[in-house]
């Protein structure tokens with residue numbers, strides 16, 4: 001048992017030394033911490049090295065970490081971040097709305113002036129950290145292409161600014 005753990009750790013460190021080269025298909029995967037990945041994702045940080053800059057734009061995930069080169073384009077967050085955001089914001093706003101209504105019975109205009117902006121602000125503020133957490137969770141669980149040994153793994157596509165090969169001359 002301990003031999004297995006030792007050999008896994010040795011293989012993991014060997015894989016780190018190899019840089020971006022994917023490990024051999026039969027190499028055991030290096031352990032990835034889910035809590036650490038979630039924490040880093042909530043702060044918009046790379047799951048592998050913790051450097052900031054996962055989102056160069058509001059919700060645009062960088063294809064690869066600019067610090068350590070970890071490929072992040074494998075994520076399939078899709079509509080999970082909005083779904084999670086709606087769940088969280090709903091559980092904040094709806095109880096507050098009911099509480100204020102029960103305590104003060106304000107006019108409908110006051111409700112609208114309170115809850116519409118609060119809902120909008122909370123949604124916009126929570127979308128990036130929740131998306132970061134979901135992307136980093138996929139990384140930590142080696143989902144989709146985050147496992148170089150999986151069939152879904154695709155190497156980072158070349159940047160569009162790279163010079164294209166010249167067309168063959170007749």
Ligand SMILES: [Zn+2]
Nearest residue numbers: 046049065068
């Ligand atoms: Zn990184």
